[in-house]
Amino acid sequence: MGQHKQPGFLRTLFQGTLDSSLLLPFPWPDEEVRETTETVAEMVRDWAHEAIDPAEIDARKRIPESVLDGMAELGLFGLTLPEEYGGSGCGQWTYAHVMEALANRCASTVTVLGGHLGLGTKGLVLYGTEEQKARWFPELASGERIAAFALTEAGAGSDAGALRTTADPDGNGNWRIDGRKLWITNGGFARWFLVFARTPHPDRPDAPLMERPITAFWVPREASGLTTGEPENKMGLCGSSTTEVGLEGVVVGDDHRVGELGEGFKVALNVLNSGRHGLAACCIGQAKLARDLSLAHAVQREQFGRPIAEFGMMRELIAGMDADIYAMEAGCWLTAGLVDRGETETMLEAAACKMFSTERLWDICNSALQLTGGTGFMREYPFERILRDARINLIFEGTNQVLRMMLSVQGTRALVRGEASEGPESPRFEGAAAGLEREAEVLGELAGAFAAEARASVERHGKEIREAQHDLRRLSDLAVGLFQTAAVLSRASTCRGELSEQERDLASLACRRIEAGLRATLAECKETPDELVDRASESRIRASRPS
Structure with a gap:
């Protein structure tokens, strides 16, 4: 844990540098890791489909011993623990894909694995002595003890x-x-x-x-x-x-x-950094489940003489879900690759993945339910369970509001200390794939505007910026959107094989959906409603206090 790593993409972004070399080429794993990941993830998907009944688990409010035993037999409880102590020694890339595969079947079940590997054992992985690891990892890896x-x-x-x-x-x-x-x-x-x-x-x-x-x-x-x-x-x-x-x-x-x-607080923070990334991967699995189930309904359900999937506003929901999932994957996979590479810090990137993926999953759940209509509102169908399961993601492993504070305070630290050099006036994202030049140009434009807002905010508040929550929220939203856009461009620009028209369309739509939010936030920076918000909330807070 003492190894020094160079600043990550997000930290340098706050200083006005759009360094595409930190993200390009996309950190795809080598062939051995890719094959291992695909094999394990497919094995988990097949097993989960046969062994797990998510509706029954939700109704009975417990996970059957047979499911926990099955996870142990598959070696899931030792997936990321060192091989010398009985684990599989897999990295973050494999872990993320396995979490996605399990979440695609049951959010409750994958929570057990996340609590065990992403949180519970992670402190020992990062800070345990060799004696402690040799003593406790074998029974943890086998699933004998969770x-x-x-x-x-x-x-x-x-x-x-x-x-x-x-x-x-x-x-x-x-x-x-x-x-x-x-x-x-x-x-x-x-x-x-x-x-x-x-x-x-x-x-x-x-x-x-x-x-x-x-x-x-x-x-x-x-x-x-x-x-x-x-x-x-x-x-x-x-x-x-x-x-x-x-x-x-x-x-x-x-x-x-x-x-x-x-040093326990440092232990907790570094454990949570890992857990947040795993949570983002789980959100991808649940998002794909909601999308696939709602699309299966939309292509069969007919109104006005044709499937509802053919209507324009339904197409907007379908394409939006697909584009958002593409962006969720891009950010999560990119960060996994960076973690495994180990050259740059990824604390802020992991937080960005958590915020973006949890909030987009919530949107996707809403879109899937809307696409399914009254049918989706009935408890006999899985949409309300998926929606209920998704809500906690915005709260645990650090609420998204707290993560917004953390990301912006950390990101502006060099600016507050006067240690950041002036970035270029017009930053550029170099290396975007053909057909995505507009998206790369927009990213450069918005990154420059973001850097200006970050400096302006520090000039207004100085060391007290940690108390300027309205500014912190806007800066964080901008930073997350820019990171996700860069992740999409990195993924599409160094995809394995030739970039297909379908993937180019998805990448472009993902960027444009994020762009709309970025421009809205930048417009708010120019004419903030902060005083109005503070007055309105203060009136309500005063009225709500016990007399």
Whole structure:
């Protein structure tokens, strides 16, 4: 984790540089990884179609043991864990495609795998010692023991730094952990928990609780004092296990500490960076499910003497879903390739993927339901389940509002410090495929306008920009849209084989749909409604306060 990486595309974009060399050629994996990925993903799709009944899982609010056993037999619980400890050692590219394949069948089921690999075990992968990995990975890779990520508390949701769980030395070389964790995925059956707690300040033993640093610990279910609550009654992802986790005098040895003392917050942030990208991949799987089911209905359902799929406004919905999925894939696959390559940082890109994919999935669910009409509104059809399952994606692994703050604050950091050099007046995206010259030109134009807005915002607010939430939201929306456009152009411009007319059309439409949002946001930058929003909201907030 100490390896220095060069700034990623998004961080340099805030400084006015549109560096297409960071994204071109598109980071397609080598033939061996591609073949492995296709084989495993196809195997997962075939198995899931036969073994998983998503409607039954949703209704019974639990995942059958047979499904968990099947995932273990397929080796899914060790997919990204090191081969020397019983895992498959797959990279982010394969992981993303497997998550998509499983999500395409059942969102609740893929949540188990994401909680285990993307979150629960990730702290050990990134920060565990070799002794810890050798000790715990084999049973985690086999699925004998499933992991969970225990960070959230009643008062520490988006503000993870507000957690109050404590870990104090007991004088015998152990740690005594006390606290309560909330909404823990896999909580009902996980055998290991990555728990975050406040430890004594090394230089100020009497420091107040909230000034104590955070440290990560690997806690077994069988530890005395660890309890889990009843499953939460959720709106969606009903089959996944979400519970409270109580820790009352739980004692673990120092050999259960993950990472350095006081570095738990860094552990949590880096784990969540990985989890967000995996979530984006899951959204692609669910988006394709919603699109395919609604299209199957639209080509068969006839009104006014012809299939409804032939009407112009229905075609707009169909083409929009396809174009959005193309863009979701482009951003997610691009980031996966960059993660596996390991040369540039990808924290901001992973956040961008999460925001774009979760919000586009929500739009696609809405379009699919609209395309299906009254039929889709009936519970006997899967659309309402897909819609319910999709809603939480905009909230967990960092709400999209918090990620907008993070992305813009991180992106403007060099500008605030005065460390950024002036970018070119008219940045250009070099290397776009024939037929996509207009889209590349527009990307350069809008990237220049974005850089100007970023500098103007920093000039207005300086170091206080983290409090300028209206500006942060606009800058983040612009940055995400520009990144997704660049990802689409990169994918289309270095596709495997000749770029087909169909793919060129999809890429162009994806860019133009994003462009519309970018231009609307830039127009808002010129004439903001911020004061009006603040006055209107303040009036409502005052009226809502208890007298």
